[in-house]
Amino acid sequence: MVRMSCSVVVSDVTAYVAGPEGPGWVAGCDVVVRDGLITAIEAGAGVDSAPARPSTGPEAAAREPYSGLPRFDGGGGYLIPGFVNTHTHLQQSVLRGAGEGLPLLEWLHCVGEFTVAATPEQTYVAALAGGLELLRSGVTTVVEHMWPNPSEAVHDAALRALGELGIRVVFGRGLADRADTTRKWGMDPRLVQPLPDVFAHLAELDARLKDSRITTALAVPNPRCLTPEGMAAVREFADATGKTISIHLLETDTDEDMCRLHAARSAVDYLDAGGLLGPRTLAVHCVRVNAADREILAARGVCVSYNPLSNMRLGSGVAPIPEMLTAGIGVGLGVDGAASNDTQDMLLALRMGAYLQRAHHRRADLLPFADMLHLATRGAATALGTPAGPAGIAVGDRADLTLLRFDRDFACLPVRDPGATLLTTASPRVVDTVWVDGEPVIRDGRSTRIDERELVNRLNGMR
Structure with a gap:
């Protein structure tokens, strides 16, 4: 490519x-x-x-x-x-409407079974359809967050589709090192593979994708999926290669509850202690971040991906975007996967991203066009290693x-x-x-x- x-x-x-x-x-x-x-x-x-x-x-x-x-x-x-879509799961483009009405954890179980069973052909068609939908809504760069998967053929299928479309891609290769069948304190064991194998695959992809429009990143499902040792390994690899770390964070209270139960600290503190928060970290959702969390994220230079439509669809809540911007946190805009948003329409995310905050704060002057365009183009630039x-x-x-x-x-x-x-x-x-x-x-x-x-x-x- x-x-x-x-x-x-x-x-x-x-x-x-x-x-x-x-x-x-x-x-x-x-x-x-x-x-x-x-x-x-x-x-x-x-x-x-x-x-x-x-x-x-x-x-x-x-x-x-x-x-x-x-x-x-x-x-x-x-x-x-062109818009920069800071978060999606293109494999879900053939799962529109999946798990409708289910809360996040139950929805994840529903969608997760497809992830385990996904074939290269399904992945290729899904990435082609979702990527084309993004382009047709004005997106020129997409941050793809792949779920962990030991199949190199599945990754190759997604990359082939994205290369054919011509869109610019930050391709997040999924990883996790804590297995848990409940997925509350870990990842589906069928999708977990040794981190050295993941890093080797990323190195091979980097060599193959050189001089293309596709670069690679590290995609962490959530704070619950990495052990302290895993976080240290991810941090070391990211620092050595200059890669973005994309991670779902506090979409609901589950991250907070599980980190306090198993690690006796908040989710943000858990990641911070593990060294996973930094200027190249893209924290996705952040619906439940509080003032103390925002202070840490701002101090570490973390950027946030705001995904208003999926947050509404799954009933997760309203991310405190004005408060994050006031704290100095860079915020980008994302559509999320088509199983939690049902479209890959960035223009709809642009509109609803503003309207949701206006309704929540009861202020019609929040997030006008200029502010929303900044979110949709340059808001998470530092995390992606692009010019702010x-x-x-x-x-x-x-x-x-x-x-x-x-x-x-x-x-x-x-x-x-x-x-x-x-x-x-x-x-x-x-x-x-x-x-x-x-x-x-x-x-x-x-x-x-x-x-x-x-x-x-x-x-x-x-x-």
């Missing part, structure tokens, strides 16, 4: 630009992409009082002529940075971009405020084109790389 970097001029768009005065909508832009990087932004008049910007970045003054580059007519559409900064298109960034055409859906018209329209009414219907490394992997709402009709037939054959 070799990364393809492309060159193009995306012309006549209203772009959300990360300028010196802060991000803002700028009309009449030409965005120049060379070899997968944004090299110039030729800007026209601002929209909604955003100042006009001639060209963005010092490179613009010395740019070479770009008349020879292929041009893509944006047709007056709206160009934004404002949520806007900037010279020097990778050309991971999404073009929205609000005229594809009358529910979005008229466009009084592009940000408000995107947050409150946009759906995958308005996603026209998606570029990764400057390559159009979605055009006119469809994949440029795979046969969608064939995928539909394969999905129907799984009923």
Whole structure:
């Protein structure tokens, strides 16, 4: 899987630009992409009082002529940075509706049986379907959290699908070293394998995936699945390789209850004592974190993945996102797996992520468009090892971009405020084109790389 970097001029768009005065909508832009990087932004008049910007970045003054580059007519559409989905389980894309109405632990048992029985073919089709759904909702990067599985063929199947789609991936390889048939203080024994074997597999994957759009990470199911010795081994491997550690944390009270029962300390203290909390840790959910927990997470530089739709679907609660942001914790947005969310629609997660907090706090001014776009693009950047900064298109960034055409859906018209329209009414219907490394992997709402009709037939054959 070799990364393809492309060159193009995306012309006549209203772009959300990360300028010196802060991000803002700028009309009449030409965005120049060379070899997968944004090299110039030729800007026209601002929209909604955003100042006009001639060209963005010092490179613009010395740019070479770009008349020879292929041009893509944006047709007056709206160009934004591609979304970064900080958490999902793509194997669940063929399990929509599974365990409906069950609380988390019972739901996990239901979904877990599929994980044990999953074949490479099922995994391939699921990853292809879920990844395509993400792309069609404007996602250009996905953090995939695989459950532990000793089958290398299952991992290879997921990687093959993601490589074919062209999406950028942080591929979390699952691991655990505490076995427990109840899954309350450990992991299903059928899915546990020695940590040295997992690390060796990751090293092999890293060599194979070099120069592709896929990097690997460590995916820990929850604090209950690692012994203190296991945490030390994971920390050592992560430090040596610079990998992200993705871990479900305090989705419900189970982590807290079990850690206090078996380790005589809170879940956050248990991870902290094990050295598992740091700037490359991505803590998923964090619905039940209290003020003391937030203080520790902030001090260690941990980022959080906010998954509002699955938290609502499973009745887990409302993550204290404003409080985490106030504490200085980086927060990204996630859709979670399709068995707990039922879609991989990032635009829906964007909207519900704001609305859930507004309803809970009884404040209509919480998490407006600019804040939600930051969560959905740069909020967890430090944990993923990517550049932090404002949520806007900037010279020097990778050309991971999404073009929205609000005229594809009358529910979005008229466009009084592009940000408000995107947050409150946009759906995958308005996603026209998606570029990764400057390559159009979605055009006119469809994949440029795979046969969608064939995928539909394969999905129907799984009923």
